[in-house]
Amino acid sequence: MVDNAFNFSGGPSGQWKVIKMETLIGEPLQDVSHINVSPASVSVSQEEIWTLKGVVSNLRYTEKQEKDSLQAIQENLGRSHAICAALIPMRKSEAWWGLAQDERRAIFEKQSQHTQTGLKYLPAIARKLYHCRDIGGPFDFLTWFEFAPSHANAFEELVTRLRSTEEWSYVDREIDIRMIRA
Amino acid sequence: MVDNAFNFSGGPSGQWKVIKMETLIGEPLQDVSHINVSPASVSVSQEEIWTLKGVVSNLRYTEKQEKDSLQAIQENLGRSHAICAALIPMRKSEAWWGLAQDERRAIFEKQSQHTQTGLKYLPAIARKLYHCRDIGGPFDFLTWFEFAPSHANAFEELVTRLRSTEEWSYVDREIDIRMIRA
Structure with missing residues (x-):
């Protein structure tokens, strides 16, 4: 088991209370009331309804200059005022994966200006x-976001912008799960 | 279990007879006399001494023009005259993985001209x-090679060239296993 692997589990209780689950495209995930995030080395409670596993990995598209810009202003997860979260499991089509780098x-x-758009919403x-x-x-990716209630509109704007891009035409499954800290 | 996952197992019998196992850098793998390759969905025999699992994935560095050049001349595994094989499990350092794309x-x-060098040895x-x-x-990668005995010197030249590159200064574990079809 790798140290950088995490489980995202949906079930009847947990760290994050689900306030909305929306299927944007593709097969839905079963509705749950709570989400738990834990290292994959810890066994998941039998109560959980589903578990998605994801691994922190190396950068795939980000170039040096973009990496430096991101690192200069991005903040970590776990800020006490960031009580709103979103988990967006997503899959891209075989047409995407068949393309060259x-x-x-x-x-x-x-x-699609994925990185440039994301940068505009940092560090919020x-x-x-x-x-x-x-x-x-x-899924191919799980993205986890955290922000303060005062930035909920900014988050909506961010996901709306990204979903209108050429890149998103390759997304064939996407679920948007919104939570507040329980 | 994904369909594109394969097990490479070392043990006392199997499809490929090991003729040489050499540790180039890092911790060795236990010596074995045979290697078996099988889909990861098939359970591995209890006889096996070690099993390495690898996944066929999307291209990470290859650009469109290079992809087209490769596809135009490369051949598949399993050619009847290609009775020589090599399995090279390899790991790169954290310094490599911390770099931007x-x-x-x-x-x-x-x-390092990794792709251009590889192209010179196709389709052999x-x-x-x-x-x-x-x-x-x-390991980070497992690379499997197949060639005819008449191309054994060319294969030696290929790995020698690649190992002399800047890219290889980031390799911190590498085992070179040579086989013939059993």
């Missing part, structure tokens, strides 16, 4: 990306 | 890359 990068940043919106395509889960 | 790409191709040397960094194994 430069083709995916061009869609990701040149056409903290974000962490977990990979799951290579570990055989039903 | 453009920094890794520059070392991989601009400085068939090659398949399996990823294991994100699935928690002891």
